[in-house]
Amino acid sequence: MTTTCAIAGCGPAGAVLGFLLSRAGIPVVVLEKHNDFLRDFRGDTIHPSTLELLDQLGLADEFLKLPHRKVSHVQVETTAGERLRFSLERVPSKFRYIAFMPQWDFLEFVTSHAARFPTFTLLRNAEVVGLIERDGLVRGVRYRDAAGEHELEAALTVGADGRTAVTREAARLPRLETSPPIDVFWFRLPRRQDEAAAVFGRIGPGLLLVMLDRNDYWQVAFVFPKGKGDEIRARGLDAFRADIVRVAPELADRVGGIRSWDEVKLLTVKVDRLLKWSTPGYLAIGDAAHAMSPVGGLGINVAIQDATAAANVLWRPLSEGRVSDRVLEEVQHRRERAVRLLQALQGFVQSRILQPALMSTGAPSLPWIMKLITRTPFLRDIPPRLIALGIERPHVESPDRYNPGA
Numbered sequence: 470m471t472t473t474c475a476i477a478g479c480g481p482a483g484a485v486l487g488f489l490l491s492r493a494g495i496p497v498v499v500l501e502k503h504n505d506f507l508r509d510f511r512g513d514t515i516h517p518s519t520l521e522l523l524d525q526l527g528l529a530d531e532f533l534k535l536p537h538r539k540v541s542h543v544q545v546e547t548t549a550g551e552r553l554r555f556s557l558e559r560v561p562s563k564f565r566y567i568a569f570m571p572q573w574d575f576l577e578f579v580t581s582h583a584a585r586f587p588t589f590t591l592l593r594n595a596e597v598v599g600l601i602e603r604d605g606l607v608r609g610v611r612y613r614d615a616a617g618e619h620e621l622e623a624a625l626t627v628g629a630d631g632r633t634a635v636t637r638e639a640a641r642l643p644r645l646e647t648s649p650p651i652d653v654f655w656f657r658l659p660r661r662q663d664e665a666a667a668v669f670g671r672i673g674p675g676l677l678l679v680m681l682d683r684n685d686y687w688q689v690a691f692v693f694p695k696g697k698g699d700e701i702r703a704r705g706l707d708a709f710r711a712d713i714v715r716v717a718p719e720l721a722d723r724v725g726g727i728r729s730w731d732e733v734k735l736l737t738v739k740v741d742r743l744l745k746w747s748t749p750g751y752l753a754i755g756d757a758a759h760a761m762s763p764v765g766g767l768g769i770n771v772a773i774q775d776a777t778a779a780a781n782v783l784w785r786p787l788s789e790g791r792v793s794d795r796v797l798e799e800v801q802h803r804r805e806r807a808v809r810l811l812q813a814l815q816g817f818v819q820s821r822i823l824q825p826a827l828m829s830t831g832a833p834s835l836p837w838i839m840k841l842i843t844r845t846p847f848l849r850d851i852p853p854r855l856i857a858l859g860i861e862r863p864h865v866e867s868p869d870r871y872n873p874g875a
């Protein structure tokens with residue numbers, strides 16, 4: 470089988486790139502190792518920049534008919550009674566909220582729309598196991614499905630296969646890895662309808678909890694110092710539940726819902742960045758090019774912005790059947806500055822705000838820098854703006870070949 474663009478992975482980056490390129494008339498095959506998009510929680514935040522993208526594509530109204538929660542505030546509280554609020558209501562966008570929607574609904578929406586283009590193919594249960602390389606050039610992927618192993622030749626291969634990408638390993642691209650000082654346990658607890666709709670950050674003595682409103686349940690992140698997961702587990706579930714209640718007393722009536730450690734997923738927080746995103750015939754985007762920290766919930770947004778920028782750069786060379794190294798480097802050039810800046814800001818929050826909070830044993834207090842930011846009119850809108858829109862907002866420049874007048 471041959472195609473023009475093979476995309477490994479159908480997460481936010483692969484799905485959006487597949488949509489945009491096939492809409493521009495480029496034959497695309499997206500290979501996804503799972504049969505469906507239902508999987509562990511990996512972030513369900515659709516930020517204003519993604520809603521703007523859908524709006525440009527004429528899809529926002531239909532998308533927002535899917536069940537979702539609109540959240541416009543992030544509230545940080547300490548158990549000592551301090552509180553501050555970040556608001557998205559002044560973000561310069563038509564959409565001044567984060568839409569919380571299961572990631573699988575978003576991916577299903579994007580791929581079902583892409584499937585209307587004859588140039589789009591999604592292969593499910595197709596696990597990419599390696600790259601086809603000839604004469605120093607990547608010429609496609611090797612993948613496995615129920616029928617066995619196959620080859621898919623392509624003018625360009627895009628690695629959008631996430632933070633453990635097989636393709637970027639096969640492409641042997643140099644990588645810079647940092648070790649953030651935190652890890653996270655994720656779990657769910659029921660949410661009552663009378664509870665406020667917001668994202669809550671809770672700081673207690675040596676404790677940090679983030680609660681994301683998912684309508685009928687809270688998706689909870691229990692943040693702890695890196696590598697201490699086994700120690701916390703060894704103390705037992707009762708001690709874990711007691712820690713949760715210490716920092717979020719209102720959860721006392723339902724914390725018993727965590728019946729076993731199987732319901733508590735460990736996220737080993739990992740941050741890395743490829744020094745070079747491409748090699749002849751291959752380009753990495755999204756988490757495959759740069760795994761983001763969960764701080765600020767930026768990963769999906771950044772991955773989708775990568776995909777948009779990549780489609781803007783690639784559609785014309787791909788329609789002419791060849792993509793030069795310079796073109797691939799242009800994608801990195803357009804996106805790298807934003808990614809590096811966001812990773813640096815996440816690193817600052819991790820080491821200057823989260824780590825000190827986790828290390829403190831006395832009465833918790835809000836970090837002075839957060840107080841300064843929220844009390845200064847010029848500064849207070851910067852964090853919500855970064856979360857909502859990122860650093861740069863690539864607009865769709867690739868055409869719609871099937872509806873040229875749109």
Ligand SMILES: Cc1cc2nc3c(=O)[nH]c(=O)nc-3n(C[C@H](O)[C@H](O)[C@H](O)COP(=O)(O)OP(=O)(O)OC[C@H]3O[C@@H](n4cnc5c(N)ncnc54)[C@H](O)[C@@H]3O)c2cc1C
Pocket residue numbers: 477478479480481482483500501502503510511512513514595596597598629630631632633634635655736754755756757761763765766767768769770772
């Ligand atoms: C627990 C957790 C919580 C998070 N919370 C948030 C949040 O609230 N907000 C936010 O913005 N970000 C969040 N993130 C980060 C976010 O999920 C990622 O940054 C984002 O999904 C990256 O998109 P991507 O398309 O690059 O990669 P992924 O979403 O990882 O998608 C990669 C896709 O490739 C597929 N794949 C992998 N290997 C292969 C293979 N060999 N062959 C074929 N297919 C393959 C995978 O199945 C997957 O579908 C969270 C991440 C985790 C782990």
